[in-house]
Amino acid sequence: MSAEHPAHGAPFNVGLLGHGTVGGAFAELLPARAGEIAELTGREPRLTGVLRRSSGDYREILDGADAIVELIGGVDPAREYVLAALLSGRHVITANKLLLSQHGEELFAAAEKGGAQLLFEAAVAGVVPVIKVLEQSLAGSHIDRVHGIVNGTTNFILSEMARGLSYAEALAEAQSKGFAEADPSDDVSGRDAAAKMAILARLAFGVPVHLDQVPYEGIEQLQGDDLAYARELGLGLKLVGTAERRDGGLSVRVHPAFLYSGHPLASIAGSFNAVTVESDAITEITMSGPGAGGPQTASAVLSDVVSAILPPAGRRAPVRRLPLVADIQSAFYVHMDVADRPGVLAAVTQALGEHGVSIKSVVQRGMGERARLVMVTHPVVESSMRAAVAQVAEFQFVRSAPRTIRVIEEEFV
Amino acid sequence: MSAEHPAHGAPFNVGLLGHGTVGGAFAELLPARAGEIAELTGREPRLTGVLRRSSGDYREILDGADAIVELIGGVDPAREYVLAALLSGRHVITANKLLLSQHGEELFAAAEKGGAQLLFEAAVAGVVPVIKVLEQSLAGSHIDRVHGIVNGTTNFILSEMARGLSYAEALAEAQSKGFAEADPSDDVSGRDAAAKMAILARLAFGVPVHLDQVPYEGIEQLQGDDLAYARELGLGLKLVGTAERRDGGLSVRVHPAFLYSGHPLASIAGSFNAVTVESDAITEITMSGPGAGGPQTASAVLSDVVSAILPPAGRRAPVRRLPLVADIQSAFYVHMDVADRPGVLAAVTQALGEHGVSIKSVVQRGMGERARLVMVTHPVVESSMRAAVAQVAEFQFVRSAPRTIRVIEEEFV
Numbered sequence: 001m002s003a004e005h006p007a008h009g010a011p012f013n014v015g016l017l018g019h020g021t022v023g024g025a026f027a028e029l030l031p032a033r034a035g036e037i038a039e040l041t042g043r044e045p046r047l048t049g050v051l052r053r054s055s056g057d058y059r060e061i062l063d064g065a066d067a068i069v070e071l072i073g074g075v076d077p078a079r080e081y082v083l084a085a086l087l088s089g090r091h092v093i094t095a096n097k098l099l100l101s102q103h104g105e106e107l108f109a110a111a112e113k114g115g116a117q118l119l120f121e122a123a124v125a126g127v128v129p130v131i132k133v134l135e136q137s138l139a140g141s142h143i144d145r146v147h148g149i150v151n152g153t154t155n156f157i158l159s160e161m162a163r164g165l166s167y168a169e170a171l172a173e174a175q176s177k178g179f180a181e182a183d184p185s186d187d188v189s190g191r192d193a194a195a196k197m198a199i200l201a202r203l204a205f206g207v208p209v210h211l212d213q214v215p216y217e218g219i220e221q222l223q224g225d226d227l228a229y230a231r232e233l234g235l236g237l238k239l240v241g242t243a244e245r246r247d248g249g250l251s252v253r254v255h256p257a258f259l260y261s262g263h264p265l266a267s268i269a270g271s272f273n274a275v276t277v278e279s280d281a282i283t284e285i286t287m288s289g290p291g292a293g294g295p296q297t298a299s300a301v302l303s304d305v306v307s308a309i310l311p312p313a314g315r316r317a318p319v320r321r322l323p324l325v326a327d328i329q330s331a332f333y334v335h336m337d338v339a340d341r342p343g344v345l346a347a348v349t350q351a352l353g354e355h356g357v358s359i360k361s362v363v364q365r366g367m368g369e370r371a372r373l374v375m376v377t378h379p380v381v382e383s384s385m386r387a388a389v390a391q392v393a394e395f396q397f398v399r400s401a402p403r404t405i406r407v408i409e410e411e412f413v
Numbered sequence: 414m415s416a417e418h419p420a421h422g423a424p425f426n427v428g429l430l431g432h433g434t435v436g437g438a439f440a441e442l443l444p445a446r447a448g449e450i451a452e453l454t455g456r457e458p459r460l461t462g463v464l465r466r467s468s469g470d471y472r473e474i475l476d477g478a479d480a481i482v483e484l485i486g487g488v489d490p491a492r493e494y495v496l497a498a499l500l501s502g503r504h505v506i507t508a509n510k511l512l513l514s515q516h517g518e519e520l521f522a523a524a525e526k527g528g529a530q531l532l533f534e535a536a537v538a539g540v541v542p543v544i545k546v547l548e549q550s551l552a553g554s555h556i557d558r559v560h561g562i563v564n565g566t567t568n569f570i571l572s573e574m575a576r577g578l579s580y581a582e583a584l585a586e587a588q589s590k591g592f593a594e595a596d597p598s599d600d601v602s603g604r605d606a607a608a609k610m611a612i613l614a615r616l617a618f619g620v621p622v623h624l625d626q627v628p629y630e631g632i633e634q635l636q637g638d639d640l641a642y643a644r645e646l647g648l649g650l651k652l653v654g655t656a657e658r659r660d661g662g663l664s665v666r667v668h669p670a671f672l673y674s675g676h677p678l679a680s681i682a683g684s685f686n687a688v689t690v691e692s693d694a695i696t697e698i699t700m701s702g703p704g705a706g707g708p709q710t711a712s713a714v715l716s717d718v719v720s721a722i723l724p725p726a727g728r729r730a731p732v733r734r735l736p737l738v739a740d741i742q743s744a745f746y747v748h749m750d751v752a753d754r755p756g757v758l759a760a761v762t763q764a765l766g767e768h769g770v771s772i773k774s775v776v777q778r779g780m781g782e783r784a785r786l787v788m789v790t791h792p793v794v795e796s797s798m799r800a801a802v803a804q805v806a807e808f809q810f811v812r813s814a815p816r817t818i819r820v821i822e823e824e825f826v
Contacts, residue, residue, distance in 0.1 A: 029694060033553055033554075033555070036553065036555070037553050040552055040553065121550070127694075127695040127696070127698060128698050129546050129549075129550035129551070129698070132545070132546070132549060132550045133542050133545070133546065133550075136542075136545060136549070136716075136719075136720070137534070137542035137545045137546075137716050138542070138716065139453055139716070139719050140446055140449065140450050140453065140715050140716055140718070140719040141446075141712060141716070142446070142449070262682075264701065267680045269675075279712075280708075281442060281540075281708050281709065281711070281712040281715075282540040282702065282703070282709055282712045283540070283702065283703045283706070283709055284702060284703075285540060285541050285542070285700065285701065285702035286699075286700070286701045286702065287698065287699070287700045287701075288677065288698065288699045288700075289695065289696065289697060289698035289699065290695070290696045290697075293696070295693075295694050296694065296695055296696055298694070299554060299692075299694040299695045302553050302554075302694075303549075303550050303551065303552065303553055303554070305553070306549075306552050306553040307549070
């Protein structure tokens with residue numbers, strides 16, 4: 001370095017595992033920012049080894065590294081590599097949400113045992129610093145709820161459907177723009193978002209949550225006219241992940257949900273991600289930004305490299321015990337194809353009422369044998385809603401299985 | 414503490430200066446959260462002294478404290494108290510934006526000399542953790558621009574004006590709801606926002622910026638019909654603080670500005686605050702939440718208490734040199750009262766064109782002697798715009814001084 005720069009300590013050696021979209025972007029970004037990071041931290045980060053599919057030796061890379069950046073993805077062999085690094089005292093920076101949501105506790109234990117940091121800002125919401133904000137700024141807060149749009153692919157598809165495209169057209173559009181994989185099932189099924197919500201729940205509530213404990217529904221079944229009717233009711237449709245205190249426990253889940261237009265997540269468009277954190281003391285804060293993209297994710301990885309060089313003094317949230325609860329209350333949008341005969345609305349509302357479902361607003365459309373009845377309900381326990389809908393589906397005037405989508409009410413301010 | 418909790422170190426003694434709205438809320442919040450903070454950090458924070466207007470001895474409070482929480486506000490005697498604490502090695506947590514924006518460098522130097530932390534998350538955007546995000550998550554980023562809605566009073570007033578209220582009515586509404594002081598001049602003049610932008614610019618760009626170096630314009634001169642015409646052009650009106658790299662230097666400023674509806678700050682309503690950070694690598698991230706309120710600000714103060722107990726390893730951004738630039742390019746909205754005669758539009762556009770001002774869109778309204786001509790221009794250097802408007806004002810058919818308001822273009826995706 002030139003004489004203008006402050007004195008430096010030893011270089012900080014980074015071993016990179018994986019050289020795909022994010023790995024490649026990181027390998028470009030690191031040398032470009034190394035000088036400024038050296039100014040800030042006193043140590044200049046440099047890439048000392050890269051493990052590609054076809055070349056590189058992990059043992060050799062590990063031996064020469066102060067920190068390992070894991071961007072292979074998937075569980076095997078990433079798990080083995082990350083564990084070996086942590087146990088040997090090397091810091092690990094990873095964007096691997098599947099690994100963290102399935103083996104997080106094992107990895108945290110290895111990090112503690114090895115005296116190393118496990119950093120994963122890039123695993124959730126890309127460049128949006130939701131991990132550090134939960135770990136640090138909100139460490140002393142009593143968080144009540146986290147809502148997230150944490151999958152950019154599905155948010156892009158839903159944004160396009162809101163413009164009038166069908167699901168199939170919107171998916172094709174996402175694929176042609178590189179926002180969706182050729183096999184999009186991990187995204188559109190909600191599984192990717194579920195993994196991220198498991199990670200956020202661990203940080204926000206201190207409760208270990210495994211991906212298998214997060215029920216998820218995707219967007220494959222959504223119909224364009226759900227979005228059209230919803231607009232009439234002043235609602236927007238998003239794939240929302242939720243982690244919240246409920247009934248003395250914790251509920252973590254992912255499903256499509258309607259949001260009132262004033263909700264801070266309602267305006268998140270295209271492939272952006274956003275996370276809202278609510279508590280009594282803070283009311284709510286929302287963070288948003290690009291959820292993916294090589295350079296953006298690489299930038300989040302690099303911010304963790306800076307943290308690895310200068311660790312925030314070993315703060316680690318204690319593990320808490322909160323039961324995971326499943327059958328919770330939600331408001332619902334209900335869409336029914338019905339024959340428009342006298343007494344239909346009365347029969348439906350009575351059937352719903354028998355299960356404790358009360359109706360907040362109704363839109364009825366069309367006439368004759370192909371009318372549509374769209375309702376938004378007040379909050380009701382999900383199992384009651386399912387039972388009510390099953391009863392309604394039995395009516396002879398109901399033309400096809402009713403569709404339900406949860407509605408997120410504006411509960412704050 | 415009970416035997417279930419991990420072993421604790423010594424209590425962490427906090428001296429509180431000031432017991433107004435925020436101080437009182439903090440004095441309630443601290444004991445309520447002390448147990449969880451002890452679990453997290455190993456030290457239980459406790460209030461060991463309070464300096465009120467009428468009681469308390471500063472020397473005594475300081476002697477018994479590990480950290481001082483300064484919530485008096487204003488420069489004197491806060492400056493003296495904070496300097497004494499830092500030089501004696503006590504951490505200081507403050508929400509005092511006037512002090513930081515006028516004496517920041519002196520305070521940072523005292524903190525370094527005393528080996529103490531100076532923490533001020535609550536000074537900007539209340540509970541929105543923009544300070545820690547800039548200091549930590551974005552520490553390795555090359556930031557290009559920061560936009561902020563950092564004054565909740567003015568954002569509330571503008572939100573009410575957007576609903577049709579006059580400035581005077583909206584101000585009265587803000588005062589009756591406790592969002593504006595009896596003397597609102599610090600807020601509505603833009604001075605409060607300017608102090609906060611000086612602080613954000615220091616963190617984002619490493620450049621010391623004094624409040625006196627931040628030009629600011631307030632909202633007192635805005636007219637209800639500016640908002641009405643702007644709606645026709647698809648724009649919303651906000652008081653926006655900006656700190657950005659421009660022409661090889663740094664521009665920091667506060668003024669009313671129109672935002673296109675897709676801009677992430679356009680949907681920030683009521684007394685909320687929001688900050689958007691842009692850079693090539695991250696594209697942009699936006700953080701929003703309540704900008705003020707006793708419990709919210711107290712919560713931000715408390716998060717700094719946690720940081721004081723467990724410091725992020727002494728990261729302090731180096732000081733950089735970037736000249737402050739003043740005469741920058743902006744797009745403008747221009748509002749003119751004109752007599753509707755043949756040749757008026759031609760004369761105006763020619764006069765503007767002579768100064769390099771080109772027009773993007775025009776709305777003309779009314780007829781006869783009281784027509785209104787509203788334009789949005791392409792970006793132009795501010796001094797050229799002022800010269801062009803001065804020339805237009807000379808025309809005999811112009812009925813009153815033209816009004817100009819800057820327009821923030823959507824420059825990112």
